[in-house]
Amino acid sequence: MMIPAERPPDDPRNAPVYLRKTLVANGHNDRTIRQLVADGVLVKVRPGGYSDKKNYDQLDAAGRHGLKARAAFQQARTDVVLSHVSGVPEYDAPTWGLDLSDVHLTRLDGKAGRHEAGVHQHCGRLRDGDVVERHGMLVMTPARLALEVTTVTSAEAGLVVVNHFLHCGMTTKDELMDRYAVMERWPNSLRTGLVLHRADARVETVGESRAVHLMLSAGLPAPIPQYEIRDEHGDVIHRVDFAWPEFGVSLEFDGKVKYEKYLKPGQRASDVVIAEKKRERRICDLTGWRCIRLDWSDLGRPAATAALIRAELYRG
Template identity: 75%
Template sequence: MMIPPPRPDDDPRNAPVYLRKTLLAQGLDDRTIRRLVAEGTLIKVRRGAYADRPDHDLLDAAGRHGLRARAVCQQARTSVVLSHVSGLPEYDAPTWGLDLSEIHVTRPDGRAGRREAGVQQHCGTLLEGDVVERHGVLVMTPPRLVLEVTTVATAEAGLVVANHFLHCGMTTKEELLERYALVERWPYSLRTRLVLHRADARIETVGESRTLHLIATAGLPAPECQYPIRAASGRVLYRVDFAWPELGVFLEFDGRVKYEKLLGPGERASDVVLAE
């Protein structure tokens, strides 16, 4: 399993979280804290927790979720591990289609979890190797996260996460299936089985994962992914996202970035399409 290196210390996603009790201990009072928030120096990320506003404003929805998750870890009265959806930002994994309104943590002590104040505590058996430390917080490993996400998300969103970790080399299909065999009695694990059946390490993007899901749910034949188009000499000229060679059909998924943000000088989106 290949784990990516940690983010640089000055990455805004690593921004410090200041608890109210810490600020009070440093000599501030509630009136001063409110003034700092009103001035735009601090921002409240959740009740009793604050962050520097400039760092917070640089973050997307996943980054802000990660910041709230860090606050939850600091405020927890017992040891907790970032899990399910809330573990993904620590690996820069996609959160497409996932509900970011709640923070998910798992208690390693095996005691029953609860849901309150925007936090869902889970309980479950943690195996050796399930937990690592990243960016100063405890978080589940990619194989465990893939399985967990499938229990709280749609099959389509779960497939996006599974394919991302597979393509990046952070887990393998064999590893996921072995880990699944130990947790197949989890709630909603039938959806997990469906995701693992469709998951493919060759899928490179969120859009491709969603396309693969659409193909499968439409009842179409399974395509060849990243299919090479060769010259008569055998040299690979192109590689298409999906292909049905026996039918002479291929399918490409291209997002807005390709046709709008990566245009050359004087080019229009139609120029890129015609070149394709």
């Protein structure tokens, strides 16, 4: 299992969170705290928790949730671990489709959890190795988080997280399946098995994970991810996102991140698009296959997109 390095100390996601009791102990009162917020010095990240606004303004939704989780972690009256969706940002994993409105914590005292004031406390039985320390807080490991997320979100969003952890080497399919075998009593775990069945370490991006979910949910034949294309000499010259060799069809997902990945110094996005079209022609010349291209808008209309793919697969 490969755990990524922690963020550098000056990363705005590591900005300190000031609890009200700490500010009061340093000479402030509710009036002066409100004034600091009004003046744009502090921002309230949750009741009784504040952070520097200049840092907060640099963060996306996941980063802001991280500060809110940090405040809730410090405010907890018992030992807790960041879990479920609240552990995901600590590994810089994608939060697409996750509900970040509540902080999720798991109690270590074995008592029943509760849901109040924007904090969802869980009661979970921990095994050795389930918890690590990251960025000054206790956080569930990627393997545990991957399974937990599937119990509080959709199968599609859960697959995005699970595939990310698998692709980055932070857990393995075997590890997840072994852990899943002993989680029968976890609440809301009915979709976990479905997500694990569809999970694949070869799937690289959020868009690709969503495309897999769309295709399999529609009953389409499972494609081969990251399929290698070889030239006349047998050398690998390209890779397509998905392929159905038996149907003579490949599929590419065109996302902004993908084009940014291929962007070289001095190039524009249009240069990459032109290069992609040449690459597609080369692949078609070598294989004789037809190519389907999807983008984010196609994922937002799954029924129509599944029909398009089905028609292309069974054409003729």
